[in-house]
Amino acid sequence: MTDENRMAITFDDFPEPIIAYAVEGGEPRITVLNGAFESVFDCLSSGMPVAAIFEQFSVVNPTDGEDPIAHLRRGDSVGIYLDGIGEGGPFFARTISSGPDTSYVGFTDLSACLDVAEVPAVDQVSSVISHDLRNPLDVAKAHLRAAQETGDDEHFDAVANAHDRMEQIIRDVLTITRDRTAVDPSDDVSIETAAKAAWESVDTEQATLEVTDTLPTVTADADRAS
Incomplete structure (x- = not known):
């Protein structure tokens, strides 16, 4: 980074x-x-x-x-x-x-x-x-x-x-x-990207994450979905 x-x-x-x-x-x-x-x-x-x-x-x-x-x-x-x-x-x-x-x-x-x-x-x-x-x-x-x-x-x-x-x-x-209106749930968020970001934020020891299928996008706040 x-x-x-x-x-x-x-x-x-x-x-x-x-x-x-x-x-x-x-x-x-x-x-x-x-x-x-x-x-x-x-x-x-x-x-x-x-x-x-x-x-x-x-x-x-x-x-x-x-x-x-x-x-x-x-x-x-x-x-x-x-x-x-x-x-x-x-x-x-x-x-x-x-x-x-x-x-x-x-x-x-x-x-x-x-x-x-x-x-x-x-x-x-x-x-x-x-x-x-x-x-x-x-x-x-x-x-x-x-x-x-x-x-x-x-x-x-x-x-x-x-x-x-x-x-x-x-x-x-x-x-x-x-500012309770600060959340903006109008971004196109990749579920795969959000899942990988969440995976990296926890201690998974020897486990790995593998995405085999194409995942859709959803409408959400990008900062808070990852």
């Missing part, structure tokens, strides 16, 4: 509050934060414990009920509902692990996209997003292990593709939550 085909978002240009963190001595600590985070949480800075973020909220509800710091220590991908920070929020925080050294926490302001009556549906939303991110994340981890063991460059291409897929999922979530 060439650089021209990648739509990279720089950390500071990410439109929502986001931090990078690393676990030091068993304590998740902020290593990098973007401008959007600073504008919302102006009393926090690099080097502080991530727990200091959650301490600002009176409501901290991980989707599985477990201590959020325990999730961060392990690098789990999990959603956390946050509320009770004065006039801001509520927020939905989600953690994304990118490797053994650095992970991320992004914060979505739910007041911009959800009515208060809809907040109980956050569990369902986070479950879908976590599932969609889990597949390419597992693929990236598997190929990274293979690359470390074999040194084959082809595994790094697979890791890059998996990261591109995760970035596209994040873009889609942001687009749909901010």
